[in-house]
Amino acid sequence: MRHPAPRRTVVLLIGAISLAEGFSLVRLPPTACGKTSTSSTSNLSAVKTSSETAPAVSSRESKANEESFDWHKQWYPVLSEKDSDPGKAHAVQLLGKDLVVWRNTEGRWSAFDDRCPHRAAPLSEGRVEKDGSLLCAYHAWRFDTDGKCLSIPQSDRGGKDETNPRACAKLYPTQVAQDMVWVWGKNGPDAVLDSVLTKPALVSALEDKKGIKSGRVVPGVVTQRDLAYSWETFWENVMDPAHVVVSHHGLMGKRSMAKPLDLEATPQPAMTKEGFVVDNNSPQFGAKQGVATFVPPALVEIATELEDGKTISLVQYNIPTRPGWSRMFNRQLTITPEVVGENKGDDNKDKKRAPSLLQLVARISPVKLKLAPNEQRAWIQHIFSHMFVHQDMPLLYHQEKIMASSGHTGAKWSDGIYTPTTSDKGIHTLRKWIKKFGSGGPPWPKGYDTSLPSRHDNPDVMWDIYEQHTKHCTACLGALKRVEQCITAAKVSTVASLTWAVLRAASAISTSILASPGTPPSNFVAAKAMLPGVLLMLASLKTTKMLGSLRRMFYVYKYVHQEHD
Ligand code: FES
Ligand SMILES: [Fe+2]
Structure with missing residues (x-):
């Protein structure tokens, strides 16, 4: 036409x-x-x-x-x-x-x-x-x-x-x-x-198709998640490495590992409307260097160089959806430095790569796992991501509402906090960018209600994994369906093993009576006969309980710091 x-x-x-x-x-x-x-x-x-x-x-x-x-x-x-x-x-x-x-x-x-x-x-x-x-x-x-x-x-x-x-x-x-x-x-x-004419903020390592194919760049799995807190609050959290060992106690370090951190905004490249870089000169977990690069409007890449030369790159995207809400996409890359001559035979290496443990389990599993290897990895990664996110969740959900209720938003943000150490340099650099280049924060449509709800209105909304992830995710919906099938199977197994135990006991008692008429059968005979069925029943009950816990991870997962020593 x-x-x-x-x-x-x-x-x-x-x-x-x-x-x-x-x-x-x-x-x-x-x-x-x-x-x-x-x-x-x-x-x-x-x-x-x-x-x-x-x-x-x-x-x-x-x-x-x-x-x-x-x-x-x-x-x-x-x-x-x-x-x-x-x-x-x-x-x-x-x-x-x-x-x-x-x-x-x-x-x-x-x-x-x-x-x-x-x-x-x-x-x-x-x-x-x-x-x-x-x-x-x-x-x-x-x-x-x-x-x-x-x-x-x-x-x-x-x-x-x-x-x-x-x-x-x-x-x-x-x-x-x-x-x-x-x-x-x-x-x-x-x-x-x-x-x-405008570039989306992509990650350069993910454009290295050869590196991905050879396994030198492991691209990780994308987790999409709606969050009950704002774009600004999300980025403050990401630009704040001091919280990691405290808030993520048990998953990444321990509270007792908190220590002074030397953060600095790099003079070169300088902050522009295209973003900024913050160096962490005292990274933890044996890393040599940590660098956080903010590329507005939606990306922070935190590259951490390890002693063995590998780089772990935490890629976080976040978009402002509506006031008090944002949508996150995260993935973790592992990048091994390229060695001269390494590329020779990469294709063969790729073909010969050993299957993962999960792939092996899927092959031998009596329950048919109709999942591609990537999907198997995806839903497990997604659950792990929820566990990680929910450790920050009660802090961030309430934090921004506490600040808003005292009027410490926008230009008055810094009046509501006390940040005497360099560990907070990242959040100050972020706020500086928002003020200098970002017009004070994401713009909302004219006439839009930008007020945040009271922190006491409906705080349980923050834990709702089903609404904020599962219902949007084909990998998790598929896994949830199979978990529910397994729960049904485990329940059937519980009833069947109990029935089996009772039938075995009845059979043993009648055999005993026939063998010794007039002599009452001993309890031991019945108990011994029931034992395999009872053990199977207990195992089925335990399996049902464990699968129930797994199923909850697709719906609601509440994390309370006071309950985790
Ligand atoms: S409102 Fe969409 S077809 Fe009528
Ligand atoms: Fe998922």
Whole structure:
């Protein structure tokens, strides 16, 4: 289909600039929605070359200036691609806006305003149809991946109503990178061009495909999790290494390991609107050096170099969803330094790599685990991540509400705290960036209620793993289903083993009576006969209890510091 002239100009311009910038522009949609083609946003699939995706602040420094950071002209990760059901429409929040994010049958992800142009029903309640369209569940209007209305069942005007610009869903640029679906923070006439010209904050090590294939770079598993505290509070926590051994007592060190930490914001690269770097000169756990790089709006990468030369890179993404809430994506990378000549035979090494313990268990398990190896690892990693997150949860959930209730927000934030040591340098550097470049924090839509709830309103919401993770995660939903099957099997086993024990006892007693008529059978005979069944029953009960504890990790997990010595 021929593009109207203004749109063609925009597309050519994007193509030319993209090539000049070194982008590999994969595809632009053939047409925009209806007659709004010159002003509607279009989806895109722009993937950057590896050299451009490095999040290092230094590579961006030359472009940085003293202008304030534009929160809306940015890429935000909104979904873990591997764990999101491609057959469903996903409700997502970003900067206070409600979006629907979905994938068509060709594998292309789209993001629209979560509002049907017909009568404002949420499109996230709709259905992804077999023909690759998104169907509104209210009156069955259908939309294609570009937001174009494909059909209005109630219309008989030969397509005239469908092509009216007012029938379009409002589209945001979208792309998939590093196992996450990313959405541009804005729609409108300039969104396509701006989004192509802006880099998402990716992790350079994850672009090392050869290193990943050889096992030199272990990419880890992405965990997506909604959190009942704000973007700012999340980043304060991440930029605060002093809390790790205290708050994560038992999982990462012990409270007794707390010690002075020498943190410093690096003078080079200096803080710009593109981010900043904080060095931890006294990392723990035998590490040589810790470096935290903040790349707004959504990434902190904490690289910790170990004595053996390996680097553990904790990659944390967080997006502001609504006041008092944020969405986290984390993963942990292990990077082994490349040795000259190491690459020889990498492919063979990859083929010969020994299966993991989990893969071996899955192979020999009597219960068929219909999980790919990655999925097996994913749900276990997700549970571990919840355990870790929930140690911080009661502190952060209440902390920001305590600060808000005393009026210590925004410019008055520092009046509410006392931070005499260098261990708090990271949070001060973060707040400095927010004040200097970030306009005081994520912007919310005009008229939006930005107040936080009272800390006493409904604090138990913070523990709700099912709502904040499981229901969005195909790996965990699959694992939960199998855990429930195993619980049923364990319960059946409990009843069956008890029945078996009783039958064995009855049989032993009758045998004893027949062998010695007139002599009452001894209790020992019955007890001995019952023993195997009773032991099996106890084992089944224990298994049921353990599986019940595991099942709870998919729903609710409450962590109380006072209960953990
Ligand atoms: S509100 Fe969506 S089709 Fe009517
Ligand atoms: Fe999960």
